Amino acid sequence: MSKTIAEINEKIKRGKAVVVTAEEVIDIAREKGGRQAAEEIDVVTTGTFSPMCSSGVFLNIGHSKPRIKLGGGNVYLNDVPVYTGLAAVDVFLGATALPEDDPRNKFYPGEFNYGGGHVIEELVAGKDVRLVATAYGTDCYPRKKLETWINLKDINNAILFNVRNAYQNYDVGVNSSDRMIYTYMGVLKPELGNANYCTSGELSPLLNDPFYKTIGIGTRVFLGGGIGYVAWHGTQHNPHVLRTDNGTPKEPAGTLALIGDLKQMKPEWLVGTSMLGYGCTLTVGIGIPIPILSEEILRYTMVSDADIFAPIVDYSEAYPQRKPDILGEVSYAELKSGHITIQGKDVPTASLSSYPKAIEIANILKGWIEKGEFLLTEPVAPLPGIESGITFKPLKERPIDG
Amino acid sequence: MDISRRIVLHFPPRVTGQPVVYHLAKDFDLTFNILKASITPGEEGLLIMELSGDQGNYDKGIEYLTEAGVKIQSLSQDVIRDEARCTHCGACINLCPTIAFSLEPKTRIVLFDHNKCIVCGLCVKACPPRAMRVYF
Numbered sequence: 001m002s003k004t005i006a007e008i009n010e011k012i013k014r015g016k017a018v019v020v021t022a023e024e025v026i027d028i029a030r031e032k033g034g035r036q037a038a039e040e041i042d043v044v045t046t047g048t049f050s051p052m053c054s055s056g057v058f059l060n061i062g063h064s065k066p067r068i069k070l071g072g073g074n075v076y077l078n079d080v081p082v083y084t085g086l087a088a089v090d091v092f093l094g095a096t097a098l099p100e101d102d103p104r105n106k107f108y109p110g111e112f113n114y115g116g117g118h119v120i121e122e123l124v125a126g127k128d129v130r131l132v133a134t135a136y137g138t139d140c141y142p143r144k145k146l147e148t149w150i151n152l153k154d155i156n157n158a159i160l161f162n163v164r165n166a167y168q169n170y171d172v173g174v175n176s177s178d179r180m181i182y183t184y185m186g187v188l189k190p191e192l193g194n195a196n197y198c199t200s201g202e203l204s205p206l207l208n209d210p211f212y213k214t215i216g217i218g219t220r221v222f223l224g225g226g227i228g229y230v231a232w233h234g235t236q237h238n239p240h241v242l243r244t245d246n247g248t249p250k251e252p253a254g255t256l257a258l259i260g261d262l263k264q265m266k267p268e269w270l271v272g273t274s275m276l277g278y279g280c281t282l283t284v285g286i287g288i289p290i291p292i293l294s295e296e297i298l299r300y301t302m303v304s305d306a307d308i309f310a311p312i313v314d315y316s317e318a319y320p321q322r323k324p325d326i327l328g329e330v331s332y333a334e335l336k337s338g339h340i341t342i343q344g345k346d347v348p349t350a351s352l353s354s355y356p357k358a359i360e361i362a363n364i365l366k367g368w369i370e371k372g373e374f375l376l377t378e379p380v381a382p383l384p385g386i387e388s389g390i391t392f393k394p395l396k397e398r399p400i401d402g
Numbered sequence: 403m404d405i406s407r408r409i410v411l412h413f414p415p416r417v418t419g420q421p422v423v424y425h426l427a428k429d430f431d432l433t434f435n436i437l438k439a440s441i442t443p444g445e446e447g448l449l450i451m452e453l454s455g456d457q458g459n460y461d462k463g464i465e466y467l468t469e470a471g472v473k474i475q476s477l478s479q480d481v482i483r484d485e486a487r488c489t490h491c492g493a494c495i496n497l498c499p500t501i502a503f504s505l506e507p508k509t510r511i512v513l514f515d516h517n518k519c520i521v522c523g524l525c526v527k528a529c530p531p532r533a534m535r536v537y538f
């Protein structure tokens with residue numbers, strides 16, 4: 001049996017599509033068998049809600065009178081610097097940007113209470129944001145200073161464009177040193193005091209489509225509470241990694257670049273985030289529908305926490321020094337039990353990715369599709385797969401004064 | 403009138419060997435619930451407890467402790483979770499010294515037991531969306 005996306009869309013329009021979440025599909029398919037489940041189910045929805053640093057917004061703030069050329073000048077939104085190396089009134093606000101007077105890690109561990117991710121959250125929440133700009137002035141753009149409130153509803157464009165989201169699997173972070181460390185994997189206690197992981201496991205989008213057979217460029221997705229699209233494969237996309245027999249990557253693998261109109265998104269799904277001692281970022285909600293085109297596609301969505309393995313990485317030594325050593329592998333079923341064993345030691349686990357919110361996203365997307373409000377798209381091009389030969393290269397440093 | 407307060411007791415080295423808490427309970431008819439204790443003989447000790455009893459006895463008990471050389475700090479601060487901001491990620495769970503957070507196994511919602519909180523503040527800065535707030 002096989003279905004096409006067009007056929008599934010017809011059912012969605014008639015309100016007849018059968019949609020289940022990537023969590024629900026596991027039991028249904030085990031009970032009914034893959035073949036029958038693949039016939040009955042049209043769409044499986046996935047979800048994830050995690051800090052994702054490579055996120056940001058392109059803004060076109062409109063032209064002042066007289067005009068000012070922000071391009072090449074200095075612009076701050078609520079004191080957070082934005083990138084101005086673009087046309088006159090286009091700027092880019094990145095999630096990890098910090099106010100210049102933020103003490104960073106000068107008082108260790110730095111708190112990082114407010115940064116780019118928080119400005120994005122405030123914009124989406126409809127709050128006024130303070131823009132302060134200085135420019136050099138030209139004949140056609142004479143103005144040199146601008147101070148004004150801006151609001152998402154008044155500016156021309158606000159395009160969320162995240163160049164790396166939705167990592168297909170990720171490390172489990174631990175700390176084997178004798179002091180507390182503060183990382184993007186959270187606060188890690190000394191002597192393997194805790195272990196943090198960061199994907200939604202069996203609900204995670206790319207873990208349900210391990211070979212990118214349905215998710216491709218142009219796939220319509222839930223992004224930040226609104227609608228977005230897969231724009232490209234994300235930075236560091238690395239399909240060629242160790243995989244289990246059923247294709248699930250055993251280390252960080254594929255990634256997605258996502259794009260969407262910020263104006264239709266919601267602050268609950270784009271949350272400004274502070275990682276103690278590390279920096280600011282944005283927690284992004286993403287949900288991706290997987291059309292069940294065949295029994296094979298359905299089988300991939302049956303992946304459960306027991307089938308997903310992640311490497312345990314020491315963030316006090318192996319990670320910062322870029323050493324390949326890992327302290328072992330654990331399944332998501334073990335991680336979610338609350339305890340894992342590392343080198344004979346019982347270590348409590350916790351997540352940085354919110355599972356309850358991932359389920360909520362998968363259910364919202366399911367609701368949209370069931371009500372006929374969200375149609376699936378045919379990818380316009382596939383994401384690079386294993387055969388692409390893409391690998392994740394480290395930086396080869398070459399001395400400049402060599 | 404009965405009252406109940408959460409207090410932090412700092413014991414200087416010379417007091418740590420004495421049974422002050424025993425006297426506190428016995429002589430002043432107070433009940434206590436120890437929330438956190440770290441006392442090493444010969445060093446300064448720290449005891450966080452909820453102390454309850456009749457107001458008059460409570461005041462006398464505090465006076466007794468002060469005379470015995472114990473420094474008392476009241477836990478007038480409070481840590482509250484902003485429910486709308488909590489994303490239930492779980493980053494706080496293994497940081498809290500009194501295990502005030504727990505995971506609802508099925509939904510994986512992070513529960514916060516306010517009564518177990520001793521206002522150490524550890525979770526406040528470690529909570530990524532800053533849902534845990536200190537109130538004075």
Ligand code: SF4
Nearest residue numbers: 488489491492494529
């Ligand atoms: S760290 Fe903060 S957001 Fe995460 S579960 Fe704890 S209180 Fe909620």
Ligand code: SF4
Nearest residue numbers: 498519520522523525
């Ligand atoms: S302040 Fe936070 S970490 Fe400290 S006891 Fe209270 S809940 Fe636990």
